[in-house]
Amino acid sequence: MARTTGSDGEKTEAAVREAAVSLIACLGYEAMSMRQLAAEVGVQAAALYRYFPTKQDLLFTLMFEHMEDLIEAWRAAHPVGADPATRLAAYVENHIAFHIERRHSTHVSNMELRSLSHEKLTQILRMRTAYEKELRAILRDGVEAGLFSVEDTGLTAMALIQMMTGVIVWFRPGERLSIAEVTATYLAMTMRLVGAKRGGATPSYDAVRPFERSRTL
Amino acid sequence: MARTTGSDGEKTEAAVREAAVSLIACLGYEAMSMRQLAAEVGVQAAALYRYFPTKQDLLFTLMFEHMEDLIEAWRAAHPVGADPATRLAAYVENHIAFHIERRHSTHVSNMELRSLSHEKLTQILRMRTAYEKELRAILRDGVEAGLFSVEDTGLTAMALIQMMTGVIVWFRPGERLSIAEVTATYLAMTMRLVGAKRGGATPSYDAVRPFERSRTL
């Protein structure tokens, strides 16, 4: 009827975050009730309000940290001073690896934007735009260097991001394809899509069927 | 306090459908209340139950008819007996035109699947799979004819559909790009992505910058 033995604020808060990401990803933000979330954590609904002032603040926190992590992952992975093709390859690989690893929080951050207040929405969209800007810069550099051939860098960046993020809709680890195979295929598709020229540091991105690939190895 | 002058069942039902698509697209299915929907139509909530037995039945009806229309649009537009490149071009053009025209109902059909019961979900997914199968068949034919070069037809089909459908996320009619420009660019990106060979009936799909294009015309 009060504090329970072994209870720890940090652990509870982490458990709430984790359960919330899963529940919101599966049911949707509006469909998940605070009582349902509390039950998943093994606690009463009132206890949640010790960690998050409102339901919407909880949602915002999850999204904000997802975007922070995404931007930080790219900051740690991006090759500095490399040629556009290398940078594009790094962007694709980082994006796909990150989104496959965090399917649930990606779902939350992409699908529940409409449940945010105007100010909080603006803040999340600003972070998203900053991340997408990196891709546009790579495409622009590639076009200016005569390495890529695209009609419109802004449109192409959106198309690529939609295509790559879409992987979480159908991909399930442990099924027909491995993460490495999926990433390699998306990389090849991306390089063809942007019309990457061959030669130099950039290998050919023509499609190689899996059985052919294994014969050449 | 009862039947109002000029009231007509058919008109009311159509108005309910229309308002529901807009409201669900903007607020989400769970966030839209039946009273809100009724107010939008200019009617009391109880009147809605004359046309749809439950809220979920309303959602299902909207999704079902969206999928029916999509499949019918492709049935009417698909070129029979044509080469894979022509068929692929027709698929892309039809898909983008349809989804731009029906942004709202596409949003509903893509985002609210989790609010459906198991049986109704299965029914919608069956229709979706049938539609996607058409694209896979085109890609397979193209690969077998040596015209396309893709690693995995299933994966490529999913990637293309995610990329194309994603247009509704950022595209707004009347802004920087026209529908025709967007469609042309997506078509060119698609052809490069599948490694379509040049020559024959298929023109080059190398990127041509807008200003260059207008100079050649």
Add this chain to the structure above:
DNA sequence: GAATTAATTGAACGTTTGTTTTATTATGTC
């Protein structure tokens, strides 16, 4: 071991939800 602080419960609050029921009025038919 007393005092303080951290973590949680249980009950309650006022709203809002999807839906049902009953009564009432407009329209179309003979």
Add this chain to the structure above:
DNA sequence: GACATAATAAAACAAACGTTCAATTAATTC
């Protein structure tokens, strides 16, 4: 003009919602 039917309003239902508050116990500090 009477009668049947179609279309709606108004009121009510129990259940569930997000959130608050006071009480209570575990852990920590001195």
